[in-house]
Amino acid sequence: MTTPTSKLAALALFLLFAFLVVPWLIAVSGRSDLYYTLTSVALLSIASAGVWLTFYIGRINIGQGAYALLGGYVSAILVTAYGLSFWLTLPIAGLFCAGVSILIGWPILRLRGVYFAMVTLVLTEVARLAALAAPLTNGAKGITDIPPPGPIRLFGLTLVPDFATLANPRQAFYFAAVVLMVLAFAGVYRLVHSRIGQLCQSLQQNEELASSIGVNIAALRIIAYAISSFLGGIGGAMFVAIAQSIYPSSFAVTDSVNFMLNCFLGGLGYVVGPIVGTLVLYFGWDLLFKTGQFQLLIYSMILIALILVLPNGILSLVAPRRKGS
Amino acid sequence: MTQIIVNGLYLGAQYALIALGLTLIFALMNVLNFAHGQMFVLGGFTTYTVYGRLHLPFAVALVASGLTLAVVGALFERLLFRTVIRRSFREESTMLLAAGTAFFLDAVILLLFGEKQRGVPKIVSGVLNTDWLIIPYDKIAVGIIAVLLIAGFMAFMQFSRPGRAMRALAQDRVAAQLMGVNVDRYSMIGFALGAMLAGVVGGLLVAITGVNSGIGGPISIKAFLMVMIGGAGVVGGAIAGGFILGMLESVGLSVLHAYGDITYLVIFAALMVFLSIRPNGLMGKPWG
Amino acid sequence: MAELLEVKGLTKRFGGLVAVNGISFSVQEGEILSVIGPNGAGKSTLFKLIASFLRPSDGEVLFRGARISGLAPHIVARTGVVRTFQETTIFKGMSVRDNVITAHHLRSRATLLGFFLASRRAQADERDFARSADEILDFLGLGTIAGELASTLPQGHLRALGIAIGLATSPKVLLLDEPFAGMNHGETRRAVELVRAVRGRGVTILLVEHDMPAVMKISDRIVVLNFGEKIAEGTPTEIQANPRVIEAYLGSADESIGL
Numbered sequence: 001m002t003t004p005t006s007k008l009a010a011l012a013l014f015l016l017f018a019f020l021v022v023p024w025l026i027a028v029s030g031r032s033d034l035y036y037t038l039t040s041v042a043l044l045s046i047a048s049a050g051v052w053l054t055f056y057i058g059r060i061n062i063g064q065g066a067y068a069l070l071g072g073y074v075s076a077i078l079v080t081a082y083g084l085s086f087w088l089t090l091p092i093a094g095l096f097c098a099g100v101s102i103l104i105g106w107p108i109l110r111l112r113g114v115y116f117a118m119v120t121l122v123l124t125e126v127a128r129l130a131a132l133a134a135p136l137t138n139g140a141k142g143i144t145d146i147p148p149p150g151p152i153r154l155f156g157l158t159l160v161p162d163f164a165t166l167a168n169p170r171q172a173f174y175f176a177a178v179v180l181m182v183l184a185f186a187g188v189y190r191l192v193h194s195r196i197g198q199l200c201q202s203l204q205q206n207e208e209l210a211s212s213i214g215v216n217i218a219a220l221r222i223i224a225y226a227i228s229s230f231l232g233g234i235g236g237a238m239f240v241a242i243a244q245s246i247y248p249s250s251f252a253v254t255d256s257v258n259f260m261l262n263c264f265l266g267g268l269g270y271v272v273g274p275i276v277g278t279l280v281l282y283f284g285w286d287l288l289f290k291t292g293q294f295q296l297l298i299y300s301m302i303l304i305a306l307i308l309v310l311p312n313g314i315l316s317l318v319a320p321r322r323k324g325s
Numbered sequence: 326m327t328q329i330i331v332n333g334l335y336l337g338a339q340y341a342l343i344a345l346g347l348t349l350i351f352a353l354m355n356v357l358n359f360a361h362g363q364m365f366v367l368g369g370f371t372t373y374t375v376y377g378r379l380h381l382p383f384a385v386a387l388v389a390s391g392l393t394l395a396v397v398g399a400l401f402e403r404l405l406f407r408t409v410i411r412r413s414f415r416e417e418s419t420m421l422l423a424a425g426t427a428f429f430l431d432a433v434i435l436l437l438f439g440e441k442q443r444g445v446p447k448i449v450s451g452v453l454n455t456d457w458l459i460i461p462y463d464k465i466a467v468g469i470i471a472v473l474l475i476a477g478f479m480a481f482m483q484f485s486r487p488g489r490a491m492r493a494l495a496q497d498r499v500a501a502q503l504m505g506v507n508v509d510r511y512s513m514i515g516f517a518l519g520a521m522l523a524g525v526v527g528g529l530l531v532a533i534t535g536v537n538s539g540i541g542g543p544i545s546i547k548a549f550l551m552v553m554i555g556g557a558g559v560v561g562g563a564i565a566g567g568f569i570l571g572m573l574e575s576v577g578l579s580v581l582h583a584y585g586d587i588t589y590l591v592i593f594a595a596l597m598v599f600l601s602i603r604p605n606g607l608m609g610k611p612w613g
Numbered sequence: 614m615a616e617l618l619e620v621k622g623l624t625k626r627f628g629g630l631v632a633v634n635g636i637s638f639s640v641q642e643g644e645i646l647s648v649i650g651p652n653g654a655g656k657s658t659l660f661k662l663i664a665s666f667l668r669p670s671d672g673e674v675l676f677r678g679a680r681i682s683g684l685a686p687h688i689v690a691r692t693g694v695v696r697t698f699q700e701t702t703i704f705k706g707m708s709v710r711d712n713v714i715t716a717h718h719l720r721s722r723a724t725l726l727g728f729f730l731a732s733r734r735a736q737a738d739e740r741d742f743a744r745s746a747d748e749i750l751d752f753l754g755l756g757t758i759a760g761e762l763a764s765t766l767p768q769g770h771l772r773a774l775g776i777a778i779g780l781a782t783s784p785k786v787l788l789l790d791e792p793f794a795g796m797n798h799g800e801t802r803r804a805v806e807l808v809r810a811v812r813g814r815g816v817t818i819l820l821v822e823h824d825m826p827a828v829m830k831i832s833d834r835i836v837v838l839n840f841g842e843k844i845a846e847g848t849p850t851e852i853q854a855n856p857r858v859i860e861a862y863l864g865s866a867d868e869s870i871g872l
Contacts, residue, residue: 060417107601114357114557117420118549119600125546126593133587195728195739198707198715205704212664212698213782214690214719223725253542257359257424264421296432304405304425311413 011182018178023171035170039242041275041282042177043235046184048262048274050231053188055268056197057224058204059109063120064232065256066127067097071233072240072250076143077136086149087160090237097233098226105225109218124256131248142247149176149241173242180238181275184231189271191227200224232259265306267313276314327457329575335464337571338471339526343544344551344563345478346522352495352558353515356406359423362545363430364394364520368527369536370438376532377445383532387470390528391521398520401426402513427545434538444535467529474525479560491515495558553596556606565607617642617817618663618694618786622672623682625658632658634841635672640786645808645818647828650838651861656821657790659838663819664696664788665689676786691719693785697775697792705764709755709774712763713746716781720745742781749780753807769800776811787811789820793827805831829853837861 026034047064054061071093078089108119131137148163160176163169191197202210203217210217240246258281266277284302288295306314343365350358358364368390376386409422449462482488490511493501502508527536547570555566570592577588600606618640625633633655640646648656661667663674665686674682681689690696704712720742721728723735750756753773758766763774772792779787792808793801805827812818822828828835829849837845837852839861845852852858 060420104597107597111600111604114351114355114420115553115600115605117357118553119596122546122550122553122593122596125543126590129587129590133590191729194731195721195735196725198711199718201706202704202715205706206702208666208686209698209702209704209778211666211686212690212696213716213778214687216685216687253546261421261424264418268415293436294432296428297436300425300428300432304422304429307418307422307425308405308408311409311418312415 015182019175023174032168032170035174036242037282037286039170039174039177040239041278042174042181043238043242044259044282045262045275045278046181046238047232047235048259048266048278049184049188050228050235051259052263052268052271052274053191053224053228053231055263056192056204057200057221058112059221059225060113060117060260061120061225061228062117062253062256062260063123064228064259065124065251065253066120067101067229067232068236068239068255069124069127069131069246069248069251070100071097071236072246073131073137073143074233075237076146076240076246080143080146081136085152086241087152090234093237094230094234098230101226101229102222105222105229106218109221109225121253121256124251124253128248128252137248140248142245142250144245146240146244146246148244177238180234184234185272185275188231192271261303265314269313273313280314328459329579330572331458331460333572333575334568335460335468335571336574337568338468338475339530339567340547340551340571341475341564341567342471342478342522342526343548344555344567345475345560346519346526347548348552348555348558348560348563349491349522350516350519351552353491354402354406354410354419354512356410356419357423357549358516358519359420359545360401360427360430360541361519361523361548362543363427363434363541364397364523365527365530365544366434366536366538366541367397367430368394368524369531370434370443370527371524372528372531373438373443373445373536377443383448387525387528390524394524395517395521397430397524399513399517401520402516406516407509407512427541431538431541434541438538440538442535442537443531445532448532464533467533470529471526474522475564478522482560487511487514491518550592550596553600553606556608559608562606562608616640617677618819619675619678620659620663620672621675623659623662623669623674624671625662625667626670632841633662636838636841636843637672638836638843638846640817640819641833642817643812643815644833645812645820645831646834646836647832648819648821648836648838649823649825649828652823653840654838655841656838658841660696660788660790660821664694666696690782693783694788695779695782695784695786696788697779697790703763703766703771703774703778705762707763708759709761709763709766709770709777710746710750710759712774713749713777713781714742716778717742717745719782746781749777752810753777753780768795769804772796772804773807776807780811780814780816784816786817786819789818791822792820793822793824796824801827 022038026032047068050067051061051064074093074096075086075089078084078092079086084092104123108116111119132139137143148169149160150164151158151162152160161172163172166172192200199210199215199220202213202215203220207217236251240250243250262274262277262281264277265280266273266275281303285295285299288299291298343361346364347358347361350356350361371390371393372383372386375381375389376383405422405426406419409418413419447461447463449466452459452461453465482492490501490506491514493504493506494508494511494515498508530536551566551570552563553566554569555564556562573592574588577591581588581591616639620639621637623633623636624631636655636659638646648659650656658667662669662682665674665682665684668683672682673680676692676694679692681692681694704715707715721738723732723738727735728738747756747759750759753776755770755773755777758770763771766774776787776789776792779789789808793804796804801824808818808820808831832849834846834848835852836843837855837858844857844861845855847855
C-alpha cells in the first residue's frame with residue numbers, strides 16, 4: 001500500500017530524474033533534439049490529463065483538440081495583437097477554454113457513451129472550421145512569427161529569463177513544460193483523492209443514488225469538463241509558444257483521438273496513465289519514422305496489437321487495478 | 326429551389342446509405358465504427374481500380390467494392406472486435422480499437438493508392454436540362470441506385486432470416502441468444518454488411534466526385550453527424566439523418582455560399598441546440 | 614402533529630397508460646405511513662413521483678406547504694425528502710464506510726474548492742462526516758463491516774447500508790422502497806425494529822411494501838392503492854377490516870393480508 005511519504009519520495013525521484021538526469025543524459029549523448037520530443041510529450045500529456053478527467057466522470061471525450069486549438073489561438077492573438085506577456089496568456093487561455101466548455105458542456109454532458117463521443121469528435125472539426133472562418137485568426141494563413149516567451153519579473157527579481165536571450169531555449173521550454181506537467185498532474189491527483197473525487201465516483205457508480213443524496217450531477221459534470229478543457233487550453237497555448245506559430249490545422253481530429261488513446265493505453269484507472277500512454281505512443285511514432293512510408297501502417301498494427309493484448313492499458317501490467325474505473 | 330431539393334435528395338440518398346452501415350454496426354455491437362469513412366474510401370478506390378483501370382463494367386466494380394469491404398468488415402469483427410469485447414473491463418476499449426482500425430485502413434489506402442485524387446470516367450454522360458432543374462444523368466443514376474439499395478437493405482432486414490436475426494440481436498442480445506440466434510455469426514455478418522454499404526457508396530461516389538485518401542476522416546465525421554441527428558441504432562434514424570444532412574448541405578451550400586465555409590459551423594450550432602432538446606436524436610435508442 | 618408531506622391529486626400518464634390517478638393523502642410528522650397494494654397498483658410510480666424522479670402529469674407534492682414535485686431530484690433531497698431504492702442501490706465500488714461518508718453531501722459547509730484545497734472548513738466537514746458515518750453504521754449494526762467493499766455484502770446488510778446512506782442526508786422524510794423484500798422471518802423482525810429506531814431519531818417514514826405482517830406491525834397508518842387509485846386509508850386495524858381492500862387482494866393471486 002502506498003503511503004503519502006512513499007508517494008512524495010516517488011515525486012522527488014521523478015523531479016530529480018527530469019531536471020538533473022535527463023539534461024545530463026542529453027548533454028552527454030548530444031541528442032538535443034530529444035528536448036523537443038520530451039517537451040511535446042509533457043504538453044500532450046497535460047491535454048491528455050484533461051481527457052482522463054472527463055473519463056473520470058464517465059464520458060468519452062474526443063474533442064480535446066478543439067480546446068488545445070482554442071487555447072493556442074487565444075494565447076497567440078493576445079501575444080501578437082495585444083503584446084501581453086506569454087505567461088499571462090497561459091492562464092487566460094485556460095480560463096477562456098473553461099468558459100467556452102461550460103457553454104458547450106451544458107447541452108452535451110447529459111449525453112452518454114457513443115453520443116457524447118460523437119459530439120466531441122465533431123467539435124474538433126468545428127473548431128478547425130471556426131479557425132478558418134473567424135476574422136481574428138487570420139484564416140488559413142494562421143498566426144506566425146510569434147515571439148518567444150518573455151521574462152517573469154517579480155519585485156525586481158527575474159524569476160524566469162526572457163526566452164529570446166537564452167542560449168538553449170529548447171532546454172528552457174523543456175523545464176517549463178515539465179513544471180507545468182507536474183503542476184497539472186498534481187492538481188488532478190489532488191482532485192481525484194479529495195472529496196470531489198469521491199463525489200465523481202458516486203456519479204460514475206450510481207447516478208440516481210448520487211442525485212438522491214443531493215449531488216447536483218449536472219453541475220459536477222460541467223465543473224469537471226471545464227477543468228478538463230482548461231488543461232487542454234494551457235497545453236495548446238504552451239505548444240504554440242514553442243512552435244511560434246499556429247494554424248487551423250495545428251490540432252485536428254487525429255490529435256483529439258490521440259489524446260484519448262494516450263489515456264486508454266496508459267490505463268484509465270491511474271492518474272499518471274496519460275503520461276505513460278503519451279510517452280509510449282509519441283516515442284513509438286517517432287521511432288517508427290525510420291520506416292518511412294510504412295510508419296502509419298506499423299504504428300496502427302502495434303496499436304491494435306496492444307489493444308488486443310492489453311485491453312485495460314499498459315499500467316494494468318505493473319499495478320493492480322486501483323481506483324477510478 | 327427545386328434544384329436545391331433535388332440536390333439534397335441526391336446527397337441524402339448517399340448519406341443515408343453511409344449512415345445505415347454505421348448504425349447497423351452500432352446497433353449490433355455497440356461499436357462506433359471509426360473506420361467507416363476509410364471503408365468508404367477503400368470502396369471508392371476499389372471501383373477506381375476495377376472500373377477505371379481494369380475497364381470492367383461499373384456494376385462489376387460496385388460488386389467488387391461491396392465484396393472487398395464485406396471481407397474487411399468480417400475480418401475486423403472476427404479477428405479484432407470479438408476478442409476485445411470479450412476481454413475488456415470497459416466497453417470503451419472497442420472505441421479505441423475502432424480508432425486503431427481507422428488508422429490502419431488509412432495507412433493501407435495510402436500505401437496501395439497514394440495521395441492523389443482519383444476519378445473514373447462518367448458512367449452515364451449528358452445532362453438533364455430543363456427550366457427548373459439542371460442535373461447530370463450520372464447523378465440521377467447514382468441517386469436511383471442508392472435509393473434502390475436502401476430499399477433493398479430495408480427489405481432484407483425486414484423479411485430475410487439473417488435480417489430478422491440481426492434485428493433481434495440489436496433489440497435484445499440475451500433474448501436473441503435464448504431464441505437460438507448465433508450471436509457470433511450474426512455480429513460478423515452485420516459488421517460485414519455495414520462495411521459493405523460504406524464500400525458501395527464509395528464506389529458510387531467515385532463516379533461522380535472522385536476520391537482521395539484524405540477524405541476518410543471527414544466522411545466518418547459526417548456519418549457521425551447523421552447518426553446524431555437521426556439517432557443511433559435505428560434504421561429509420563439513419564435514413565432520416567442522412568436525408569436531413571443532405572438537405573442541410575444542399576441548402577447551406579447555395580444559401581450560405583457567400584459567407585464561406587460556415588455551413589458546417591451553422592449545422593453544428595443547430596445540432597447543439599437540437600441535442601439539448603432531444604439528446605438521443607430523432608429516433609435513437611438511449612445509450613446503455 | 615403537523616402535516617409534513619402532502620400528496621394532492623397526483624396523476625401520472627405514460628402515453629395511454631394511467632399509472633397513478635388522482636392520489637391524495639398526507640403524511641404527519643413523526644409517523645410511519647405505508648403504501649400497499651397488489652402488484653401493478655402503481656406504488657413504485659407513486660414513490661418516484663414523490664421523490665421527483667418523475668414529473669407528475671397532474672397534481673403536486675408539497676413538503677411543509679412548498680411544492681417539491683417536478684423539481685430536480687437533488688434539490689428535493691436538499692429539502693429533506695430522501696429516497697432509498699428498491700434494488701438495494703449503493704455505491705458498489707466504495708467501502709461501506711465511504712458509501713455513508715459520501716452520502717453526507719448535504720451536510721457540507723465547505724465549497725468544492727474548499728475541499729480541493731483542504732480548507733479548515735473542509736477538514737472540519739470531513740471529520741464531522743467520518744464521525745457521523747461511524748455513528749450511523751453502529752446504529753444500524755454495520756460497524757464491524759465498515760471497511761468491506763459494498764458490492765460484497767449480503768442482501769440484509771445491503772439493505773441496511775441503503776438506509777444508512779439515507780440517514781446520512783439528515784432527512785426529514787425517508788422514503789423506503791420495499792425495505793423488507795426478500796427477508797426471512799428473523800431478518801424482517803430486526804428490520805422492523807431498525808425502521809422504528811430510525812423513526813425514533815426524528816425521521817418521518819413513508820414506505821412501500823408487499824410484506825403484510827411487517828406492514829401491519831410497523832405502520833401508524835396505511836394507504837392502499839389498486840389500479841393506480843387510492844382505495845383506502847387508515848390504521849392497520851381499519852385497513853384489515855376494509856371490504857374493498859380485502860376484495861382487491863383476493864382478486865390478485867399472491868399475498869395474504871396478514872389477518
